[in-house]
Amino acid sequence: MVINYLILAHKNPEQLYRLVMRLDSRNVNFFIHIDKAVDISAFSKGLSGLSNVYFLQNEDRLFTPWSDINGCKVLITLLKKAYEKVKTNAYCLSLSGQDYPLKDNNYIYNYLKNHYGKNFISIYKMADIWPEWRTRLERYNFHFPNNQRVFTGIFPLADKRCFTFRNFKKSFYLIKQLGLAKVIQTFFKSRRLHPSYIEPVGGSAFWALPIETVGELLKYINEHPEFLDYHEYTHVADEILFQSIVNLIKQPREIAESTTYTNWERKRDDDSGPVLFHTKEDLQELLTLNDHYLFARKFDTRLGSFILDELDRKINFQSY
CATH class of the missing domain: 3.90.550.10 (Spore Coat Polysaccharide Biosynthesis Protein SpsA; Chain A)
Known part of the structure; x- marks a missing residue:
């Protein structure tokens, strides 16, 4: 072996x-x-x-x-x-x-x-291990260089969770990190839906x-x-x-x-x-x-x- x-x-x-x-x-x-x-x-x-x-x-x-x-x-x-x-x-x-x-x-x-x-x-x-599991899968999450334990994610306009104070706050943070163009581009993406043919675990x-x-x-x-x-x-x-x-x-x-x-x-x-x-x-x-x-x-x-x-x-x- x-x-x-x-x-x-x-x-x-x-x-x-x-x-x-x-x-x-x-x-x-x-x-x-x-x-x-x-x-x-x-x-x-x-x-x-x-x-x-x-x-x-x-x-x-x-x-x-x-x-x-x-x-x-x-x-x-x-x-x-x-x-x-x-x-x-x-x-x-x-x-x-x-x-x-x-x-x-x-x-x-x-x-x-x-x-x-x-x-x-x-x-x-x-759901048994991550109370926040939906945000892992349904937001557009961004990670930053230098292996810092820092990330943030936002929901697009197609998702009703986009219209919350928290989402706008995270959007401003992303603008500072990645620029306005990246955030606007993300807003106009489709809603994130996990593929139905496989169960996420x-x-x-x-x-x-x-x-x-x-x-x-x-x-x-x-x-x-x-x-x-x-x-x-x-x-x-x-x-x-x-x-x-x-x-x-x-x-x-x-x-x-x-x-x-x-x-x-x-x-x-x-x-x-x-x-x-x-x-x-x-x-x-x-x-x-x-x-x-x-x-x-x-x-x-x-x-x-x-x-x-x-x-x-x-x-x-x-x-x-």
Whole structure:
């Protein structure tokens, strides 16, 4: 069996290097996208000589603002690269450059091999996880560069929700960010309606899919280009697009929870996303997780390397 790691990174080159070296082993490939806004050379240094590491080149690199559709487009490109290389007996795992393994390579390999065919992708009814789910799908949402956790969206004139104080307030904000022409253009778009031929569901953007599922997923996207086009304005599209397709093409018994752990119960002080693991207390939380979890997010080596060092030591890292 082959494991294909699909990694999106935009900062901390040394952390990406550590992640790859930690996971590097037999029958492993790395397909990596570096945000077009940053210099790729700082990330590829030290890794480009490895025969199983493939960086997307400039013609395939995109700017990937937080929660923007470009994250999905990049993942699709990475999936295509992986599928071109191996079409049977393989898994594709999506990671960010700030994720880290909780198990050694031998455990990861055997876990996936023993559960081969299972699609590890968290899937939930939209209303069960996001009270604001309609705005994700029905507004024209815009995300801004530099990976800031900032976005806003507006309803067009064809939607009665356009005529609210909140919508006009957001429109003025967008004018400042994108210009008057973009806002006027958006006002005259049609009402956003999710395609009726597929049920929208949501879940974690980090998953592990058998290569056979990847082939079916890519086929579906190729046959329904309008589905990708629709999500051009979806907020956090990578938490909806892939999940909805897998939910359509696979039976419930073939789907399991993501193997990547994220603590959404605690937020950062600035409410800018999931907690960053870096303290002794965080280490204890990670070490007592269910053995189903192979990875966790997120970590930031700018806060120090203590927790990554301790994970390596306690996991007793070994190759296979």
